[in-house]
Amino acid sequence: MPNDTYMSAKAWPFEQARQILKRLDIEKKRGIERGEAPVVFETGYGPSGLPHIGTFGEVVRTTMVMNAFIALTEGKVPTKLICVSDDMDGMRKVPPTVPNPESLEEYLQKPLTDVPDPFGTHASYGAHMNARLCAFLDSFGFDYEFASATELYRSGRYDPWLLKALETFDDIMAVMLPTLGEERRATYSPFLPISPSSGRVLYVPMTSVDAKAGTITFDDEDGSEVTLPVTGGHVKLQWKPDFGMRWAALGVDFEMFGKDHQDNAPIYSRICKILGGQQPVQYVYELFLDEKGEKISKSKGNGIAVEDWLKYAPQESLSLFNFAKPRAAKKLYFDVIPKNVDEYFQHLAAWDKQDEKARANNPVWHIHNGNPPSFIPPVSFALLLNLVSAANASDKDILWGFIQRYAPEANPADNPALDDLAGYAVRYYQDFVKPNKEYREPTDQERAALTDLVGRLKAVDDAEKADGEALQTLIFSVGKDHEFENLRNWFKAIYEVCLGQSQGPRFGSFVAIYGPDETAALIEDALDGNMG
Template identity: 30%
Template sequence: MSAVAVTRRPPRERAMPVRLDRVAHDWCAVESGRIAALLERRGPDAGPVVFGAGFGPSGIPHIGTVSEVVRTSFVRQSFEETTGRATRFVVVVDDMDALRRVPDNLPAHSALAACLGMPLHRVPDPWGQASSLAEGMADRLRRVLDLMEVDCEVVRSSDLYRAGHHDSTIRAFLADFAEVNALVGRSVGTLRRRSYSIVMPLSPTTGRVIEHTRVLAVDPGRGTLTYEIPKDVVIQRPGLDYGLEPHEYYAGEPIGEPVTVSALGGGCKFQWKADWALRLLSGDIAYEMHGQDLADSARVVRQVFERLRREPPVLFEYGLFVDERGRKISKSAGNGFALDDAVDCLTREGLRLLLYRGPRRPRRFDLASVPRVDDAVHHEARLAREPRRGAGARLRLRRIGATTPPSGPRFASLVRVLAACAPVDHAGAVAFVERVFPPDRRPDPELVARAWRFHVRARPAPEPVVLDAAATTVLGRLADALVSSPHADPGALLHEALEGNPHVYRVLYLALLGRPRGPRLATWLRITGARRSLALVRDALSRPVSPSAHPEGGTP
């Protein structure tokens, strides 16, 4: 098996057995027991127990992908603690899959659309930073897993196919091809079934994945497949309201003619339900997770194992993550809270605790949930201090790696401070926080940085404002004062600019902060600094003045 990358971690010490399964509601210990029972049924094996996960790199990885990997790592940790057995955790990137549609949140749509049907490892990276679309998405996933401190191997599916890792299992599928193909085919629609095969050739002509075939013959001994692209089918594609003829969709391919290819060594790729079963069988996977939306597919996988007279792995079904409108978060749709934004705003411990608790329940995952998620660790730490009632909290903190209790103010408190003070940059945010909290309660600088990044994303859009003559005059005076006396006391400059007219404060707040009220303006000017304040004042002065509010008309 050829590994793309392994997250760099210190060598794992073999943990001594610990009876954490006695702690109430530890779902990881329950899963560990299911794995142990599976291994007992499978028979003696001295090798490491393999945990698995799959990732489709057709779009930007989202919280569902990360949850599957992180939660599996929790179960792996529990299994090691309770059994003392060696384990491996392999995440397979399905870069052999075909690009079926271009996700809405990717750039270079026209360039990607020209690659529809090609394996993802042969589709260019739309950002031009990686060797392919698949490699770029895998890099994104690896960065997040490193931040989450997940110890796993990330492996390309194309490497596994080409290296012959799947070949013996492929021969087993070919030996019972008609029955297995019919079994999996019953899970798709009637129209699709007319050109469905669990084995998809990689075209010798164009290199694309041939998804619509009629298999004419298989030879398990030689490992070959003879197929044709049928003339009499209509091909439905995502995003199209009409069907395509085979010669339209497979331009340049022989239509209705027999073609013989090797099914081994990467010459073919399995349809994804069969590919899931193939990967589990070839990798001797003992445990893997999947979302609720794949419950029917998991049932098909178990049926394939039963047909091949093999014991299926333990498959755990977790609840889906949904956006603020209750829709499933999806790579292809690009909806919901972007993972990059989540990593910027959420603490590692907060995100890991979110993923540990209640994994079977669907969860809303959006920007508004960030303060609650980050502060949940504070609640657990407080509960953990209780001698009798804190056992569950102590276990949860141990599972997520929160070895040091959080100190200082809560994330929600920092968010409220920044919302009230309206800093214009990170330095201003730090200054306002230092004014509010005494030295012995100062938050960690990294937490302030996360609160600032959350503030930038969550603050409301500025309210529209049309300046009147009085506000324009005051802003002009303030600009002149900031130019002539940049080091003077901001309170004195503001008093001089107002000339005893406090009624324009509301418009000043609107012009400078985008809202009708805020912190003490003198303090805000002092922390923002003369140069930045001057730029904001001049920007406000560049806006149009109300036609009915010119100097000759007076102040409305």
């Protein structure tokens, strides 16, 4: 019986898990028996380039759905995540970043697994990139099964489906031809033969197909007519038919893909059905945008890489970014990192106060598969960034002096996660905050209020020095006494004049950690023009 709590959970992975459960119910009603066959979740990977943040996003989101399904069915239904590499695709261009790129020019259009490895570590370029993919996924602890398209074709795993594609050649053409331009229609074939003479993947029309013999006939590059079996890796399918065939052959129950696939999804589904399969539950996610709101492109390099994000923040914050609103276009750039770090810990802090129903909708359930850690940092990441700024800290040891003032029991050895956060804050400040600081002169009203604040901070008694709420009230009172119409402008002025930025965390909390006397000195330096 499905878990009742998870059956009503509103988080999108549970919504998708319920769609998969509905798919299984439909199969039962149709008399389809799965036996011990697992529910298959799939992701695809193009190995012409390195794995990237989109690769991480697709696998981490798919894993979230799989975990939700396992929880929904109380682990009584076996599952499997397959990551398929399209490594039989022809190499369209030589990546400029590989060693001696000119040496690969003669291998253009050959399957990536038939191209020598320019790095000299694997049997082929495809094998090298597959190893990079697996190392990438393993570094995050994903539970998956790797599958090579080359192996699937050449081992015979795909043979029954390729023969079926040959039998239904006309049906597949009827799906594909209306989607093509006139010139492409004249030469299109769902089968791409591997040339016996050159080894290249050929985009050529078929002169004949023989379903009974299991062969195709075409003109090779040298002009000779060649007949090949469609089995044994002698051919591969065009990418759209291949997509649908893969669903049928691997029994895929769930796959998600980017919005750029959305228009083609009905094609994949129709071909899957033609081949006797049942199209999987599909989930379309929006593509990431760069800082200018333009679509991120691997070739343009206009986004942020996984290793870049992890230089400045923990992996959980990247998982949260992927979890939140996958169907909304989101800007993926460095300035989204601090917000995601703090929001992650806010969700984590809420966990202990929540019942099972609320927890199922908490992002940390999905980030940690229902078993989140208990660590909550005593200070926010935004606050750490402001401490780095105020103290001009060049290493995290300086930050620890302030952290221990606020949380005396904390230390780097016993709090490695907090120590990591301190290091992230220093690196992020040095690379992104410090270069963009812009201090401004205060207005007369602001100068008077800041001068008053200096005096009041110096007069704070010992009992209030670490009381962030009391200090926040004190600062609030100064703004009110100096008749700021909008007190948000008062706090904004503090940040712009004293820290060179327009926003930050609660200033009272900052003062409690940095110290009232030290904050007073910071303000005095700003009023004297010593900050720029």
